[in-house]
Amino acid sequence: MKKLAVVGLVSAALFGAATYSIAVQRDSDSALLREARKYFQPLPKEIPAPPDNPTTKEKVELGKMLYYDPRLSLSGVISCNTCHNLATYGVDNIETSLGHDFKTGGKNAPTVLNAGFQIAQFWDGRAKDLEEQAKGPILNPVEMAMPSPELVVERLKSIDEYVKAFKKAFPQDKDPVTYDNVAKAIAAFERTLVTPSRFDEFLRGNTKALTQKEKEGLKLFMEKGCVACHNGVDVGGNMFQKFGIYKPYPYQDPNDLGRYNVTKNEADKYVYKVPSLRNVTRTYPYFHDGKVWDLREAVKIMGETQLGITLTEEEIDKIVAFLDSLTGRIPENALKLPVLPPSSPNTPKPQK
Known part of the structure; x- marks a missing residue:
């Protein structure tokens, strides 16, 4: 009997300890969630559209075709998807994209996913919205x-199916096949490219959506000050910031002046749009020049250049684990290649 009593007491003690541990973890998770909600918001289902370009099914379908169509390029080889490949999370995973005649630009191609949530488009913010951005690369x-x-x-006018699609997408326009409407349709499609992740589930109250290591990384991300710039619904993308506040960025091209090229304001030299960190584990290489391929190195550089701190290897591990929780689900429909309409004998031919 004594043995049974002792076993009973031990079992009760263990059960009590386990219950206490669960309660402590629950309280800790609740506190972390409350803190996270001060800085972040979960993704809505769709990116809000401007009044002059409401999102419609017809516009999205047309925009998707145009996004994938290489005939928007002079050579007939390059499409929007070439540099912003939706199968690889809206980027091309190279330093700087290959363009017409194998030329390369000076900036790393940012992801198109969730881009409409951001304050402006391009690294220097020279386009105010998705419509304006869509016009740039084509020309x-x-x-x-x-x-x-x-x-x-x-x-486009030489292709009958496109003429019909533009009429459906812009029924109020007398002459719907215009360059402005090309941009509006592509922008409408891009506003559907929202990638909800486990982090969004966490923000909505499911504290089990993140692993313990990811939660520790989130805590560090907030405590170390990363949230000063990487916050909001897109975990970034809502401000401009000088790159190299405490220490120069080690790979900075002195001739790349960033936002200064747009504003001509001395204070904007080496200032860039803060990138979104959503899907960041998939959108390598990193930074405006694409010089850094390892996310761990990128986190280390950010600590030194932007926060003036040296992160330990363990801290970097945990922060990178949290960043992986931002990897979202690409809309299935966006990944299904559209069947593009054939050219006609009158369609202007590709040129070198």
């Missing part, structure tokens, strides 16, 4: 190299 001689909007429109 850029280093990228898709179309010589004029008129040639873009001429190609």
